[in-house]
Structures are given as structure tokens and as C-alpha cells.
Amino acid sequence: MENKIKFTAFDEGLVIKISGELDSMKTMTYRDKIHREMIKLGPRMLLFDFKDLQFIDSSGIGLILGRFNEIDKIGGVVGITGLNDYSRKIFQITGILQIIEEYQSTAQFKKKARINL
Amino acid sequence: MINKMELKFSASLSNEVLARQAVIAFISPLDPSLEQIGEIKTIIAEGVSNAIIHGYELDASKDVFLKAIIDGEDLELTITDYGKGIENLEEARKPHYTTRPDLERAGMGLTIMETLSDSFAIKTLPGMGCKLVIKKKITHESVAYGTVSR
Numbered sequence: 598m599e600n601k602i603k604f605t606a607f608d609e610g611l612v613i614k615i616s617g618e619l620d621s622m623k624t625m626t627y628r629d630k631i632h633r634e635m636i637k638l639g640p641r642m643l644l645f646d647f648k649d650l651q652f653i654d655s656s657g658i659g660l661i662l663g664r665f666n667e668i669d670k671i672g673g674v675v676g677i678t679g680l681n682d683y684s685r686k687i688f689q690i691t692g693i694l695q696i697i698e699e700y701q702s703t704a705q706f707k708k709k710a711r712i713n714l
Numbered sequence: 715m716i717n718k719m720e721l722k723f724s725a726s727l728s729n730e731v732l733a734r735q736a737v738i739a740f741i742s743p744l745d746p747s748l749e750q751i752g753e754i755k756t757i758i759a760e761g762v763s764n765a766i767i768h769g770y771e772l773d774a775s776k777d778v779f780l781k782a783i784i785d786g787e788d789l790e791l792t793i794t795d796y797g798k799g800i801e802n803l804e805e806a807r808k809p810h811y812t813t814r815p816d817l818e819r820a821g822m823g824l825t826i827m828e829t830l831s832d833s834f835a836i837k838t839l840p841g842m843g844c845k846l847v848i849k850k851k852i853t854h855e856s857v858a859y860g861t862v863s864r
Contacts, residue, residue: 618755620734621727621763628818652734652752654759655826659819683752690829691822692809 598651602627604634610642610710611635612703616649619657628660635664641673642710644703648679658691665697674710676700721780725770725795729778733762737782741789744852753830754789754850760823761793761846767814769797769844789850796843803838 600617613631635643645661647653665675678700680688688694700706719740723729734755738746741754762778770776781792800806807828812821828834833849 618731620730620759622730651748652755652759654756654763655819655822656759656763658822663818681749683749686749686753686830687756687826690826 598649602630604630606638606640607707609640610644610707611638611640612644612646614646614648615657616651618652619650619660620652620654621656624656624660628663631660631664635667641668641671641714642676642706643668643673644676644678644700644706644710646679646703647677647681647684650679650681650684653684653687655691658687658693661693661697672714674713676706676710678702678706715786717784719782722777723780724774725766725772725776725778725797726774727763727766727772730759730762730766733778733780734758737780737791740782741784741852744784744787744789745854746852747854750850750852757827757830757848757850758791758793760827761791761848763819764823764846765793765795765797765844767819769795769799771798787852789852791846791848791850793846793848794843799840799842799844800836800838801840803836 598617600623603614605612605614611634615627643664668675675697677688677697680699700709721733721736723732737754737758738751746754762780765778766772776797779794783790807824809825810821812819827848831848831850835847836844838844
């Protein structure tokens with residue numbers, strides 16, 4: 598599978614879909630891309646879609662935590678969707694699911710995140 | 715049957731993908747599940763990036779050594795660097811501990827490796843380097859279910 602990042606903006610929110618392998622090298626380039634997109638759009642709701650994620654390590658976890666801290670600071674909401682057995686295990690080990698809520702779908706996030714803002 | 719492989723590569727993060735893919739190709743005869751493949755990739759990524767970032771402080775003129783042995787359904791991985799070693803192993807093993815917060819990694823590498831493997835050993839001497847020995851069984855759930863007895 599191709600490694601890629603895709604941004605989809607919605608009202609006050611941004612969906613970041615990361616596919617394939619999210620390793621140390623990809624994390625570095627994606628961090629810049631996400632930073633530029635967030636500057637441009639100033640989202641208050643951020644959803645990471647990992648439906649097609651095949652690999653993640655602590656650099657990728659750091660990338661998510663870093664963005665969580667930025668959005669949390671402005672009182673926004675961050676969510677995760679599309680976890681498989683493997684990625685859910687990694688997120689559980691790192692304790693990320695204790696601070697970032699998992700949503701069943703992008704639609705569910707859009708609906709619930711607004712209430713939690 | 716015992717099968718072995720060894721890999722030596724420059725301490726550059728761009729070689730992390732080589733280390734991951736080499737081991738995945740090596741264990742493919744064991745027919746690992748997608749979940750097991752993901753877990754093994756993550757274990758290798760954490761071990762190799764620790765060697766590169768912390769052991770060698772991103773000095774690509776140094777070498778990282780990766781060894782894999784398959785004995786039946788047992789996989790043993792050894793990741794070695796001859797870098798600066800870990801001063802305080804007890805501290806390093808604590809979740810979220812990192813000496814490089816600037817890199818925005820999670821400080822979870824050792825915790826992740828330890829949790830995903832069946833056995834995890836670390837040998838380090840300050841100034842001498844670090845050696846990780848990780849063991850993981852590549853079993854098949856359907857077979858495992860059939861042999862469970864209580």
C-alpha cells in the first residue's frame with residue numbers, strides 16, 4: 598500500500614487520513630504538512646483516520662500527541678477513527694486512548710465533536 | 715529447522731524501513747498474521763530508532779547490527795549498537811521518559827517493545843553500547859485455540 602497523507606476540511610474541523618506506514622521518516626514530513634494545513638485552516642476539531650494504517654511506532658504516537666496538545670490548548674477536540682486490532686493495541690499500550698477518544702466513523706466524530714467543543 | 719540472518723547498516727533513520735522489511739521477508743515462511751507483522755515491525759522500528767537516535771545520536775558513520783533467528787515458531791531478534799549506552803536503565807524503562815523531548819517522540823519505545831514481545835532483555839553499559847534481545851512466538855490463533863485445555 599502507498600504511504601500517504603490526505604486532508605479533508607469541514608466546518609471548523611480537519612480530517613487527517615494517514616495510510617500505509619507511519620515511520621520516523623514519514624513522521625518528519627507529515628509533521629510539516631499538518632502544521633501548514635493547521636495554520637491555513639485553524640481547525641478546532643481534528644480527526645485522525647487510520648483505516649488504512651499498516652504500521653506505526655512511537656514517532657507516530659508523538660506526532661498525534663503533539664497535535665493533541667496544540668488543539669487541547671485552544672479548547673478543541675481531537676479524535677481517532679478506523680483502528681484495527683494491531684493499531685488499537687499500540688494505542689492502548691501507549692495510553693493514547695485514555696486521552697483521545699475513539700470514534701466509529703468520521704460522521705460520528707463530526708456530530709459528537711461539536712457537542713464536546 | 716533453525717534459520718538465521720544478519721544485517722549491518724548505517725545508523726540513519728532512512729534504514730529503518732530496510733530493517734523492518736528484511737525481517738518481515740525473513741519470517742514470511744511462518745505465515746504470520748497481519749497483526750503479528752504489524753507488531754514485529756513496531757518492535758524493530760523502536761529498537762532500531764533507539765540505536766540510531768540515542769545510541770549513536772544520529773551519526774550515520776556508525777553501524778547498527780540486526781540479527782534474526784527462527785527456531786520452529788520462535789523468533790529471536792537481536793539489535794545491537796556500540797554507541798553511548800543507557801546511563802540509567804530504570805529511568806529509561808519508565809513510560810513517557812525521554813532524553814529527547816525536542817524530537818516529539820512518545821518516550822514509549824521500551825514499553826512498547828516490552829509489551830509486544832514474549833520476552834525482552836536489555837544489556838547496556840554506559841559508553842559501550844546497547845543490546846536488545848527480543849523473543850516472540852509466531853503462532854496461529856486457529857491452532858492455538860485447538861490446543862487450549864483447562
